[in-house]
Amino acid sequence: NLARTGSQILNSYKVTVFYSFTGTFLSLFVMSMFAFVLAQRRFPARKALTIFTFITMLFSGGLVPSYILNVRYLHLDNTIWVFLLPGLVDSFHIIILRTFIQTSIPDSLFEAAIIDGANDFSIYLKIVLPLSKAGLATIGLFGLIGRWNNWFTGMLYIDNPKLIPLQTLLQKIQRDIEFIKSNAEFSDTVAGLELLRSMPTESTRMAITIIATVPILFAYPFFQRYFIKGLTIGSIKG
Helix, strand or coil, rough: HHHCCCCHHHHHHHHHHHHHHHHHHCCCCHHHHHHHHCCCCCCCCCHHHHHHHHHHHCCCCCCHHHHHHHHHHHHCCCHHHHHHHHCCCHHHHHHHHHHHHHHHHHHHHHHHHHHCCHHHHHHHHHHHHHHHHHHHHHHHHEEEEEEEHHHHHHHHHHEEEHHHHHHHHHHHHHHHHHHHHCCCHHCCCCCHHHHHHCCCHHHHHHHHHHHHHHHHHHHHHHHHHHHHHHHHCCCCCC
């Protein structure tokens, strides 16, 4: 049964829950601040930063430069930060949030807050965040699902068993099973039999898969009331 698969699955589950929810929260905080700045018509560099953000959405350095940057220069491999920092900002989501703020919050409200003596950070905390719940919930749901289902980052950067996320673990289990099935002679060896005994059974893997979907199933009802509103309002104008 599931309890016999050891502590690796439970540990991977904890890692996935931590970086998925923490990464989503940090990402929303950073992107919403950036989107708020881009939505301010009084900000002189607004158009230049918007163009820069749009260009980064279309072009990227690719996998090899990203790997070199994260491993050789930032030393993020085998750390929890590799799940948090590289995907902290998404250009497409910033554009959506910027458009949402522009279309749902009138400029007169910002002007009134400035006249009352509020600074930009106070406007962001007391006006933008409360009135942008629909947009934040929509982007948050996209980000949470993307992080929860992300197996490639763990496969590429993580060797430490204590930091392997759940989806990467499931991918490795499936890969080992397919390797044994495609190499029948290996399964008759001592190493092959040992590997077979250490892997979960078919029913156990199905149970793990169901458990892996539970947090997302609970997250959907929470975001549902904001989801449609966030998509429609944010798509009115570019």
